[in-house]
Amino acid sequence: xxxxxxxxxxxxxxxHGGVLGRKVGEVVAVDDVSFSVEPxxxxxxxxxxxxxxxxxxxxxxxxxxxxxxEVEFAGKKLFQLKAEELRQVRRDLQMVFQDPFASLNPRQKxxxxxEEPLIVHGLGDAQERKEQVRELLHVVGMNESHASRYPHQxxxxxxxxxxxxxxxxxxxxxxxxxxxVSALDVSIQSQVLNLMMDLQEQFELTYIFIAHDLSVVxxxxxxxxxxxxxxxxxLAPRDELYKKPLHPYTEALLSAVPVPDPDAKKERIIxxxxxxxxxxxxxxxxxxxxxxxxxxVCRETRPIFDxxxxxxxxxxxxxxxKA
Amino acid sequence: xxxxxxxxxxxxxxxxTDKGVVKAVDGLDLTIRExxxxxxxxxxxxxxxxxxxxxxxxxxxxxxxxxxxxxxxxxxxxxxxxxRELRQIRGKDMAMIFQEPMTSxxxxxxxxxxxxxxxxxxxxxxxxxxxxxxxxxLEKVGIARKGVLDEYPHQLSGGxxxxxxxxxxxxxxxxxxxxxxxxxxxxxxxxxxxxxxxQRLNEEFGTAILLITHDLGVVAEMCDRIVVMYAGQVxxxxxxxxxxxxxxxxxxxxxxxxxxxxxxxxxxxxxxxxQVPNPYQMPAGCRFxxxxxxxxxVCRQTVPPLAPVEQGHVxxxxxxxxxxSHHGTD
Numbered sequence: 174x175x176x177x178x179x180x181x182x183x184x185x186x187x188x189h190g191g192v193l194g195r196k197v198g199e200v201v202a203v204d205d206v207s208f209s210v211e212p213x214x215x216x217x218x219x220x221x222x223x224x225x226x227x228x229x230x231x232x233x234x235x236x237x238x239x240x241x242x243e244v245e246f247a248g249k250k251l252f253q254l255k256a257e258e259l260r261q262v263r264r265d266l267q268m269v270f271q272d273p274f275a276s277l278n279p280r281q282k283x284x285x286x287x288e289e290p291l292i293v294h295g296l297g298d299a300q301e302r303k304e305q306v307r308e309l310l311h312v313v314g315m316n317e318s319h320a321s322r323y324p325h326q327x328x329x330x331x332x333x334x335x336x337x338x339x340x341x342x343x344x345x346x347x348x349x350x351x352x353x354v355s356a357l358d359v360s361i362q363s364q365v366l367n368l369m370m371d372l373q374e375q376f377e378l379t380y381i382f383i384a385h386d387l388s389v390v391x392x393x394x395x396x397x398x399x400x401x402x403x404x405x406x407x408l409a410p411r412d413e414l415y416k417k418p419l420h421p422y423t424e425a426l427l428s429a430v431p432v433p434d435p436d437a438k439k440e441r442i443i444x445x446x447x448x449x450x451x452x453x454x455x456x457x458x459x460x461x462x463x464x465x466x467x468x469x470v471c472r473e474t475r476p477i478f479d480x481x482x483x484x485x486x487x488x489x490x491x492x493x494x495k496a
Numbered sequence: 497x498x499x500x501x502x503x504x505x506x507x508x509x510x511x512x513t514d515k516g517v518v519k520a521v522d523g524l525d526l527t528i529r530e531x532x533x534x535x536x537x538x539x540x541x542x543x544x545x546x547x548x549x550x551x552x553x554x555x556x557x558x559x560x561x562x563x564x565x566x567x568x569x570x571x572x573x574x575x576x577x578x579x580r581e582l583r584q585i586r587g588k589d590m591a592m593i594f595q596e597p598m599t600s601x602x603x604x605x606x607x608x609x610x611x612x613x614x615x616x617x618x619x620x621x622x623x624x625x626x627x628x629x630x631x632x633x634l635e636k637v638g639i640a641r642k643g644v645l646d647e648y649p650h651q652l653s654g655g656x657x658x659x660x661x662x663x664x665x666x667x668x669x670x671x672x673x674x675x676x677x678x679x680x681x682x683x684x685x686x687x688x689x690x691x692x693x694x695q696r697l698n699e700e701f702g703t704a705i706l707l708i709t710h711d712l713g714v715v716a717e718m719c720d721r722i723v724v725m726y727a728g729q730v731x732x733x734x735x736x737x738x739x740x741x742x743x744x745x746x747x748x749x750x751x752x753x754x755x756x757x758x759x760x761x762x763x764x765x766x767x768x769x770x771q772v773p774n775p776y777q778m779p780a781g782c783r784f785x786x787x788x789x790x791x792x793x794v795c796r797q798t799v800p801p802l803a804p805v806e807q808g809h810v811x812x813x814x815x816x817x818x819x820x821s822h823h824g825t826d
Contacts, residue, residue, distance in 0.1 A: 221686075328771050331771075358539035358710065359710065359751060359755050360539060360751060360754050361539075361771065362754070363755070363756075363765035363768075366756070367765055385683070385684070387684070387758060388757055389756050391756065391761070392761075392762070412761070415758065426684060427758065429685045429688035430684055431714045431716065432713055432757070433713045433715075433716045433752065434716055434757075434759075435717075435736045436737070436740075436741075441688060441692075443685075443688055443689055443692060444685045444688075444689075447656070447686065
């Protein structure tokens with residue numbers, strides 16, 4: 174049974190304009206996104222800026238109120254929970270953010286930052302919490318002398334370790350990590366990725382790993398979903414997706430990644446133009462204005478996100494036609 | 497061999513701050529020849545961007561100061577050039593593009609105005625001629641849409657803005673283009689477009705390019721030669737094939753091992769232990785020694801020289817120098 178099941182998730186943001194600040198339009202940030210994640214699994218979500226991957230993560234956490242859709246997490250329908258129930262569920266559902274500089278309170282000591290979730294959820298007494306903080310620091314490869322320092326005294330990599338320790342403090346089942354390594358240098362990035370994989374094993378964690386870097390996502394994920402303009406266009410087991418991408422966008426995206434090997438021969442598919450504006454997405458398939466294989470049907474009908482075999486989901490008329 | 501366009505010799509650029517001296521660039525040698533694309537790679541704080549700013553004469557002095565070395569551009573030593581001389585070279589013979597195009601374009605002027613200004617600052621021609629040149633250049637960088645000349649920077653996407661920056665940099669056909677993380681802020685499909693454009697301009701106009709980036713994938717695809725920096729110093733330099741096939745410096749080796757790759761799947765990534773040294777307290781010997789897995793006693797005491805390991809391949813490491821002398825006695 175899936176730990177988390179996301180069904181037809183939709184999130185729109187209003188655009189206000191004019192002198193009176195009336196609503197003049199809306200941005201569809203996440204549009205009919207469905208997926209599920211099994212316990213212990215890592216699901217990667219990739220896509221370019223503005224594709225809605227971060228909004229998907231934040232809406233699942235109910236940091237944004239959803240416009241439509243449903244999320245079932247460990248048997249509970251998240252979007253129907255009242256404030257107090259939601260607070261309790263959040264113990265099992267934590268988040269790690271991209272910017273370790275912005276997501277830690279600069280006025281709080283590390284011990285306070287790590288202890289706070291425990292206090293909020295009423296876990297342990299003062300002595301136990303102190304012991305917990307010490308253990309958490311060890312788990313993420315730091316030591317207790319760090320507990321009395323402030324965030325600015327740490328490097329980016331160490332801050333991200335603290336962010337991870339905070340997420341771990343309530344012993345969650347699921348961690349949504351939103352670009353957790355994109356602000357880090359390569360040598361530090363690999364330290365943090367290894368740490369996340371070790372912790373997953375140690376604490377039987379389930380991850381939703383959101384990132385724009387296709388190589389990083391490939392390294393850490395069991396299954397990978399590709400988003401474009403608010404929609405999930407493809408979702409498949411990792412090797413399947415990277416070896417046999419079905420959606421033309423996934424194909425172009427993979428071919429565009431520069432490979433650190435001068436001997437690699439590759440056919441690059443250069444997409445023309447930019448991603449269209451999400452306040453006025455194209456009719457039919459959102460990718461059709463840039464698609465090298467566009468057909469008439471793509472301009473009119475939105476393709477269904479469907480299983481093309483073996484759990485390889487794709488939303489493309491090229492493959493829907495075959496089925 | 498073709499003439500060097502840019503020749504940096506033993507450059508030392510230090511910042512004098514209240515907390516102490518930061519040796520941001522500490523004895524850097526770098527040569528770029530006509531039409532060559534050279535990659536300068538390294539992690540944040542290694543001094544790669546400061547190097548480019550020093551070449552352009554854009555380092556704020558104080559707190560920065562070039563304490564030693566020379567930067568020769570087509571024979572002129574830029575470290576001794578007056579502001580007036582620098583202004584004549586900058587924008588005309590040597591141009592730069594930055595990571596964030598939005599902060600390098602003036603939001604209050606139209607694209608056309610900014611391009612025309614760039615032309616007329618260096619060349620006496622009418623506004624109409626300059627405008628025509630601007631239009632042609634925009635076409636060359638792939639902006640065919642009419643009317644862009646009359647638009648403001650905020651009306652363009654990130655990729656378009658970077659194209660405008662490239663057009664502005666290339667409009668007077670410079671000999672050297674310095675590109676500091678030109679695609680880092682862009683999405684990967686847009687990055688592919690911009691890299692292709694830069695390659696095309698390099699072939700078409702023979703412009704030499706100094707490409708500064710942290711992305712090893714980008715240098716592998718773009719550069720003829722690659723210079724790796726660590727903590728203010730060059731640690732390795734060679735052509736791209738040798739750098740990726742046979743990296744010699746332990747830092748370069750570690751760096752290459754720590755990036756996840758699309759075409760292979762590893763259980764665990766290699767991670768270089770520790771972190772970059774505090775710029776106020778650089779290690780006494782080799783700056784990489786505290787993180788190096790093959791560290792020897794000598795590394796902690798003496799700074800290794802940048803020495804050849806084979807023809808066209810230099811590395812700053814005592815490991816090979818030991819090998820060398822060993823071979824010598826055989």
